[in-house]
Amino acid sequence: MFKPLPIAIGLRYTRAKRRNHFISFISVVSMIGLVLGVTALITVLSVMNGFERELRDRILGMVSHATIQAFDGSLRNWQELSRQVETEDPRVLAVAPYVSGEAMLSAFGNISGALVRGIDPAAEQRVGRIGEHMIRGSLEDLEAGAFRAVLGYELAVQLGIRVGDSVVLMAPQASVTPAGVLPRMRRFEVAGLFEVGMYEFDRGTAFIHLDDARAVFQTGEGVTGLRLHLSDMMQAGVISRDVARALDGMFRVSDWTQQHANLFRAIQMEKVVMFIILSLIVAVAAFNIVSTLVMLVTDKQADIAILRTLGLKPSAVMLVFIVQGVIIGAVGVMLGVVGGVSLALNIDVVVPFIERVTGTQFLAADVYYIDELPSDLRLQDVLRISGLAFVLTLLATLFPAWRAARTRPAEALRYE
Structure with a gap:
């Protein structure tokens, strides 16, 4: 009413x-x-x-929010550069060096290509999430000079190996011997397995220690680049451009939105x-x-x-x-x-x-x-x-x- x-x-x-x-x-x-x-x-x-x-x-568990690389492929003054980036820009929370290269892995008659990344386990934990996806072993098991590797689960299945087995890594860099030019080969012990849940990474990625990667890929004291962990990954484009302008010298600074834009x-x-x-x-x-x-x-x-x-x-x-x-x-x-x-x-x-x-x-x-x-x-x-x-x-x-x-x-x- x-x-x-x-x-x-x-x-x-x-x-x-x-x-x-x-x-x-x-x-x-x-x-x-x-x-x-x-x-x-x-x-x-x-x-x-x-x-x-x-x-x-x-994807960000495997790649970084932003990456700094040298135009010639080897970043030599990376320690000083790392300190500069981390101290001058408060939006950069952590920095980790890495060495990256393609290699062939062989075990028990099986062979497969993989992207091999050399990391510093302590620094890597600050910029990536790979440690959260370990199903066997730990990144801390990667020690300098121990020649151990952490493989993706699907890659380990393809090679027919498990933790404790050995895998032979063949790098494209050649070694000159009395018998001629031969590919560089090194035996690694499988120290752990990870499973991100993306077949692309689980099937084709392996981690080794940074110093072992330098020895295998012959990078000397240099590294492939620096991985940056930012305070706001949605502002990665803006922050990476500011970082690039603040650097002394010519460097290639990219972020995850550029790497996976499409x-x-x-x-x-x-x-x-x-x-x-x-x-x-x-x-x-x-x-x-x-x-x-x-x-x-x-x-x-x-x-x-x-x-x-x-x-x-x-x-x-x-x-x-x-x-x-x-x-x-x-x-x-x-x-x-x-x-x-x-x-x-x-x-x-x-x-x-x-x-x-x-x-x-x-x-x-x-x-x-x-x-x-x-x-x-x-x-x-x-x-x-x-x-x-x-x-x-x-x-x-x-x-x-x-x-x-x-x-x-x-x-x-x-x-x-």
């Missing part, structure tokens, strides 16, 4: 049973379409956010495209409300005419049907948000259950970067999706409501 009359009538029409059951059926279908569309959009965007986060975290641009483009495609599903469901309200206006012609003769203004009649459409849309959007949030938060339970039931694996580790379906639910995505769905619902009510407002009482009551 305290509601404005148009809103009260609209709510009454929404609760009332339809004389035409087909209208009720179309209303339910429209609501279900909205629920499914909003649920799918929230879930898909959450999964794509999860993929982006997992890729970024796993990958993350592709993810962003896919997110935009998927948002547009799934928004069309929401739009179709929202505009089903148009057909519901058009049929409802036709069904209620006599009621509208009576209300008009009693003095209800056309704008008030329009509001009556806008209220009905908005209620249908609001309920559908709310249920869709609840379903989407619930599914996004439990995707790690739902997907394994479906895989067990169907006997299939959605993400094979040897095909995809990530072998599990991640989810990262973000409030801004939920608000954006629910807002878009509600606005589309509101727009869908305008035409039927406008038609109802144009009803002429005399024509509507002629045959009543």
Whole structure:
């Protein structure tokens, strides 16, 4: 009794049973379409956010936020440079030297190529996350002169070796002997295994001590470069440019966004495209409300005419049907948000259950970067999706409501 009359009538029409059951059926279908569309959009965007986060975290576990290298390939004054970068810019939290080179690994008659990285275990722990992904052994087992190696799990499987076995490393640098020019070969003991969860790294990366890498790749006192750990990895581009301008001399400073720019641009483009495609599903469901309200206006012609003769203004009649459409849309959007949030938060339970039931694996580790379906639910995505769905619902009510407002009482009551 305290509601404005148009809103009260609209709510009454929404609760009332339809004389035409087909209208009720179309209303339910429209609501279900909205629920499914909003649920799918929230879930898909959450999964794509999860993929982006997992890729970024796993890639940054192997690569650095930023890297400093010399143009000639060997960084000789790296100790002084490291101190300068770490002390002059407070945004640089840690610096670690590394030596990188390609080599062939051989064991038990098996052979495989790999990217071999020489590291200082103590410094590496400050700039990377490889220590968090060790499944056997530890990075501290890499000692200078001990010639030990830590291999990716898939690489170890390919070579048929485990912790404690020996692997022969063949570097491209040659040694001159009385028998001629021969490739440099050195036997390493496997001290540990790591598994990042990205097949690219688990299959083709090995770590050895920095001093052992210098000896194998003949870099002398120089290193390949310095790995930087920054306070804000999302500002890596800005910070790396500031670091480059502050350095004395010519150096190549790059950051992770440059090294993997195409990958993350592709993810962003896919997110935009998927948002547009799934928004069309929401739009179709929202505009089903148009057909519901058009049929409802036709069904209620006599009621509208009576209300008009009693003095209800056309704008008030329009509001009556806008209220009905908005209620249908609001309920559908709310249920869709609840379903989407619930599914996004439990995707790690739902997907394994479906895989067990169907006997299939959605993400094979040897095909995809990530072998599990991640989810990262973000409030801004939920608000954006629910807002878009509600606005589309509101727009869908305008035409039927406008038609109802144009009803002429005399024509509507002629045959009543």
